[in-house]
Amino acid sequence: MRFGYFGSMKAEPGHRDEVVRILLAAAxxxxxxxxxxxxxxxxxxxxxTIWVTEVWDSKEHHDASLRLPETRAAIGRAxxxxxxxxxxxxxxxxxxxxxxxxxx
Amino acid sequence: MRFGYFGSMKAEPGHRDEVVRILLAAAxxxxxxxxxxxxxxxxxxxxxTIWVTEVWDSKEHHDASLRLPETRAAIGRAxxxxxxxxxxxxxxxxxxxxxxxxxx
Numbered sequence: 030m031r032f033g034y035f036g037s038m039k040a041e042p043g044h045r046d047e048v049v050r051i052l053l054a055a056a057x058x059x060x061x062x063x064x065x066x067x068x069x070x071x072x073x074x075x076x077x078t079i080w081v082t083e084v085w086d087s088k089e090h091h092d093a094s095l096r097l098p099e100t101r102a103a104i105g106r107a108x109x110x111x112x113x114x115x116x117x118x119x120x121x122x123x124x125x126x127x128x129x130x131x132x133x
Numbered sequence: 134m135r136f137g138y139f140g141s142m143k144a145e146p147g148h149r150d151e152v153v154r155i156l157l158a159a160a161x162x163x164x165x166x167x168x169x170x171x172x173x174x175x176x177x178x179x180x181x182t183i184w185v186t187e188v189w190d191s192k193e194h195h196d197a198s199l200r201l202p203e204t205r206a207a208i209g210r211a212x213x214x215x216x217x218x219x220x221x222x223x224x225x226x227x228x229x230x231x232x233x234x235x236x237x
Contacts, residue, residue, distance in 0.1 A: 033174045035139050035186060037222075049227055056230040066170070066231035068188060070137045070224030080224045082139060082186045084172060084231070118141075120174030120184045123153055126160040127170035127188070128231075 031065070031128075032088040036117035037080045044110040045077055051110075052081065055103040062097060063090030065129055077112070084122055135169070135232075136192040140221035141184045148214040149181055155214075156185065159207040166201060167194030169232055181216070188226055 040048045049069055056067035063086035070080045085091040094100055122128070144152045153173055160171035167190035174184045189195040198204050226232070 033172060033184070033186070035184065053228050056228075060230055064230060066172070066229070068137060068170070068186075068229040068232060069227050071227060072222075072224045080137070080139065080222065082137070082172075118176075118184060120176045122172055122174050124157050124160075125170070125172040126164055126168060127233075128172060 030087075031122035032085045032091055033120040033122045034083040034085075034091065034117065035080070035120070036115060037078050038107075039077050039112045039114040040079060040110055041112055042077060045071065045079060048079055048107050048110050051103055051107045052079065055100065058099050059094055059097075062094040063087070064094065084128060088119070134191075135226035136189045136195055137224045137226040138187040138189075138195065138221065139184070139224070140219060141182050142211075143181045143216045143218040144183060144214055145216055146181060149175065149183060152183055152211050152214050155207055155211045156183065159204060162203050163198055163201075166198040167191070168198065188232060192223070 038048070049071065052069045056069065059067060064083065066082065066084035068082040072078065083091065142152070153175065156173045160173065163171060168187065169190070170186065170188035172186040176182065187195065
């Protein structure tokens, strides 16, 4: 079954857009690692928080991606810009609209 | 800018899978209403909650979809099966991987 993740991270004041750029650049590189979806969002009423929604072939694909050199480099660039406040929810993707067809 | 939504709903005990079927059927019909993504998920550690992630052309498209007869019918079928506990987070989609290209 495909693995879904929805989470948020909070940037230090003034650094949200820089973190967004890091995430969008990283998103472009994870398709080959089994990532189907990596959506980055922000809200008008919160100038520090960034929301990310991800769909992967499996949790194992997601976890393995965190060990890729390019992912580790992106995390290394973003972490100093973050407050350390995160939320996350993992789920099993059952289907819906807009995902490529495939196993799970 | 495209509109994103991540929310959860809680089904009465034993009714989660029925609600999932209602949502998946409804998801198939909203593409023409400006919906790019409608992902339905559940988790092994919670047999009542359903998570939904959506991306729309705009918040106006999303709001208008709630007034469609087929959406209202789906809501009417699902509501009696739900506890009334919801969470939601709206956000502006800045980009990422896996979304069709387009405005916003």
